[in-house]
Amino acid sequence: MDFTQADHRFMARALQLAARGLYTTDPNPRVGCVLVKDGKIIGEGWHERAGEGHAEIRALENAGAAQGATVYVTLEPCCHQGRTPPCTDALIAAGVAQVVAAMEDPNPRVAGEGLAQLAAAGIKVSSGLMAAEVGALNPGFVKRMRTGRPFVRSKLAMSLDGRTAMASGESKWITCAEARADVHRLRARSSALMTGVGTVLADDPSLTARLDGVERQPLRVVVDTHLSMPETARMLSQPGRTLVLTTQDEPDEMQRLQEAGAEVIPMPRHGNSVDLQAVLDHLGSMDVNEVMLEMGATLGGAMLQAGLIDEMVFYVAPVLMGFEARGLFRLPGLETMDQRIHLDIVDQRMVGKDWRITAKVKG
Numbered sequence: 001m002d003f004t005q006a007d008h009r010f011m012a013r014a015l016q017l018a019a020r021g022l023y024t025t026d027p028n029p030r031v032g033c034v035l036v037k038d039g040k041i042i043g044e045g046w047h048e049r050a051g052e053g054h055a056e057i058r059a060l061e062n063a064g065a066a067q068g069a070t071v072y073v074t075l076e077p078c079c080h081q082g083r084t085p086p087c088t089d090a091l092i093a094a095g096v097a098q099v100v101a102a103m104e105d106p107n108p109r110v111a112g113e114g115l116a117q118l119a120a121a122g123i124k125v126s127s128g129l130m131a132a133e134v135g136a137l138n139p140g141f142v143k144r145m146r147t148g149r150p151f152v153r154s155k156l157a158m159s160l161d162g163r164t165a166m167a168s169g170e171s172k173w174i175t176c177a178e179a180r181a182d183v184h185r186l187r188a189r190s191s192a193l194m195t196g197v198g199t200v201l202a203d204d205p206s207l208t209a210r211l212d213g214v215e216r217q218p219l220r221v222v223v224d225t226h227l228s229m230p231e232t233a234r235m236l237s238q239p240g241r242t243l244v245l246t247t248q249d250e251p252d253e254m255q256r257l258q259e260a261g262a263e264v265i266p267m268p269r270h271g272n273s274v275d276l277q278a279v280l281d282h283l284g285s286m287d288v289n290e291v292m293l294e295m296g297a298t299l300g301g302a303m304l305q306a307g308l309i310d311e312m313v314f315y316v317a318p319v320l321m322g323f324e325a326r327g328l329f330r331l332p333g334l335e336t337m338d339q340r341i342h343l344d345i346v347d348q349r350m351v352g353k354d355w356r357i358t359a360k361v362k363g
Contacts, residue, residue: 001126003100010034010041010072011102011130017046017055018074018137023188023214024049027287029141033059033073035066035096042069054078056087060094067095074134076105076127079114088117098124103131106145139310140191140289149280150191152308154293154300155183156328157315163325164297169202178352179315184211186313190218190292192243192283196299197224204234207294219243219288222262223299225273227253231260245282247274276306301329304341309361312343316355 003011017032025031025047033055035043043066045058053061056077060066077087077099091099104112104127115125135142140151157175158164165171173180187193188209195207200222207220217240222229227248235242236257244262247269248254254264267282268275283291293300293309303309334340343359350356 001128003126003129006039007072007100007129010036010070011074011100013041013044014055014072014074015102015130015133015137017044018134020046021048022137023209023211024216026050026191026216027141027289029075029138031055031073031075033071035059035063035069035071037066037069042066051084054084054087057084057090060090068097069094070098070100071096072100072129074102074130074137076101076103076110076112077114077118078105078107078110079117086114088114091118092121092123096123099126100129101125101127102129102134103127106142108145138289140291143310144284144287144289147284149284150288150291151310152280152291152293152303153186153190153311153313154295154303154309155186155313155315156300157183157317158328159317159319159321159325161320161322161325162328163321164328165326166321167324167326169326171203174319174321175315175317175354176352179317179354179356182351182356183315184209186292187211187218188214190290191288192219192221192291194221194223194279194291194293194295196295197222197226197229198296198298199294200224200229200233200235202296205294206238207235208238208240216240218292219286221245221279221283221291223274223276223279223295225269227257227264229257229262231256233260236261245274245279273302276303276308280308297327297330301331304329304361305331305333307361307363312359312361314355314357314359315351316357318353 014032014034018030021030028050032046043059043063045055047055079088143151188211193207220242222244242262244264245267249266268278342362345359347358
């Protein structure tokens with residue numbers, strides 16, 4: 001279908017509204033909706049929190065009367081009873097004339113059926129307008145619905161010569177205050193923050209999103225093969241949940257961490273450590289959409305070599321830390337140029353005095 005300039009303008013507004021739910025809709029997608037009649041917006045809405053009204057319902061409430069209106073919505077209207085009634089029923093009852101969806105819902109319970117129900121009721125339907133932009137706003141929801149696993153984003157702070165810490169382990173602070181604040185925005189949009197026990201032992205991080213107005217703390221996930229995490233770890237006293245994934249099944253050790261506030265879950269073993277693919281399967285079963293990795297070179301390298309990282313965000317400081325400082329990833333077995341891991345750089349910009357480079361992992 002050929003979309004007009006006005007169609008693009010109204011869908012762009014719907015996408016703008018959807019982004020207001022960036023930190024709050026989890027595990028649901030971020031969705032925005034605009035109602036238009038006679039070329040003017042008569043109602044707007046966005047999904048704010050799981051269990052509350054969907055974007056279409058909010059827009060209908062805001063419009064009052066929507067008879068004959070065109071609906072611009074960033075995701076296909078739902079057609080099943082969940083925590084809220086089907087949006088398709090509400091749109092049909094309101095008497096709208098047309099629905100333009102940016103993309104079909106990847107949820108198998110919808111997957112085109114919502115648009116089909118609207119069409120069967122005599123409403124003109126179309127999709128595909130700004131679908132890429134909507135997918136970029138909801139990468140975790142889309143991937144989880146299609147594969148059962150969350151979208152994995154790795155965050156790395158490094159010097160210009162690719163170092164993450166001095167040989168002694170000292171790493172505070174490589175990047176500037178503006179870059180560190182930007183990291184908290186990435187944390188706040190994430191469903192889970194994942195690290196390895198080595199990082200816990202070395203840095204004792206809180207792993208929280210420290211951002212004004214954030215209502216929900218991401219799930220904290222620690223990969224701890226041998227249950228060596230101390231019960232005094234700082235993150236265990238923070239708001240929100242901490243999940244410890246291990247290959248050990250020792251009741252005393254598990255109880256030690258459980259009494260400190262952790263949820264300990266035995267996982268399958270792969271080689272000498274936790275099966276990382278099983279970890280992502282488990283997080284997907286928990287409705288985790290986006291995972292942000294904040295880990296050291298060993299676990300980060302294992303995730304990368306297993307093909308489990310979708311996106312990498314590098315914060316590059318204009319400093320040099322020298323040959324003996326610690327590198328980004330431990331990648332054993334990379335010996336020839338044809339074994340290189342290739343990236344597609346999709347965005348680069350200044351954050352304070354540092355560079356933020358966002359890249360997709362190819363293949």
